[in-house]
Amino acid sequence: EADIYQTPRYLVIGTGKKITLECSQTMGHDKMYWYQQDPGMELHLIHYSYGVNSTEKGDLSSESTVSRIRTEHFPLTLESARPSHTSQYICASSSVESANTGELFFGEGSRLTVL
Amino acid sequence: KNQVEQSPQSLIILEGKNCTLQCNYTVSPFSNLRWYKQDTGRGPVSLTIMTFSENTKSNGRYTATLDADTKQSSLHITASQLSDSASYICVVSDRGSTLGRLYFGRGTQLTVWP
Numbered sequence: 001e002a003d004i005y006q007t008p009r010y011l012v013i014g015t016g017k018k019i020t021l022e023c024s025q026t027m028g029h030d031k032m033y034w035y036q037q038d039p040g041m042e043l044h045l046i047h048y049s050y051g052v053n054s055t056e057k058g059d060l061s062s063e064s065t066v067s068r069i070r071t072e073h074f075p076l077t078l079e080s081a082r083p084s085h086t087s088q089y090i091c092a093s094s095s096v097e098s099a100n101t102g103e104l105f106f107g108e109g110s111r112l113t114v115l
Numbered sequence: 116k117n118q119v120e121q122s123p124q125s126l127i128i129l130e131g132k133n134c135t136l137q138c139n140y141t142v143s144p145f146s147n148l149r150w151y152k153q154d155t156g157r158g159p160v161s162l163t164i165m166t167f168s169e170n171t172k173s174n175g176r177y178t179a180t181l182d183a184d185t186k187q188s189s190l191h192i193t194a195s196q197l198s199d200s201a202s203y204i205c206v207v208s209d210r211g212s213t214l215g216r217l218y219f220g221r222g223t224q225l226t227v228w229p
Contacts, residue, residue, distance in 0.1 A: 104159075
């Protein structure tokens with residue numbers, strides 16, 4: 001089992017609220033990622049980081065923001081949630097070696113519902 | 116158009132039966148292809164990786180094949196169990212970038228009935 005944790009697993013909030021999804025890994029991986037996944041659809045990369053103080057936007061445009069102040073921590077924030085943000089957000093990490101083979105270690109996901 | 120297409124979209128089989136899931140890709144250049152298993156409400160977990168030179172690889176009851184010429188891969192599950200019910204995702208990695216850009220299929224939703 002990979003040591004990557006996400007909280008909360010489920011979150012239901014009202015429109016306009018600020019939310020932060022937490023992601024932590026204890027494997028010492030430099031690379032971390034956030035994916036967004038809607039039911040029956042593929043995972044879309046929305047943010048990634050190669051290390052502390054490094055963050056980049058992914059392929060899918062997202063109004064969320066991320067930070068990487070510590071190697072093990074990669075939180076995702078929505079300043080003002082909207083119903084269109086309802087989705088599953090999955091965090092992942094990889095070492096340099098595993099990234100070269102395309103292997104990511106995924107968290108269990110955070111299912112966000114915005115009313 | 117997605118560069119990784121999986122079929123069927125969903126599949127229902129009886130416990131103990133075998134099944135084969137398909138993955139066709141157009142990603143180029145090709146580095147490797149992974150099959151992931153994603154249980155409902157969980158993150159994906161890697162089952163097997165196929166590199167350019169590999170044709171067949173087994174992991175317990177799972178056997179993956181790769182035809183790099185036709186850009187097709189399959190995942191065969193033998194003697195299915197109820198715990199095999201999950202989404203199986205094909206992920207292709209290209210070559211050249213540090214990130215090793217990943218292309219995700221939409222998955223095949225497998226349901227195993229008792």
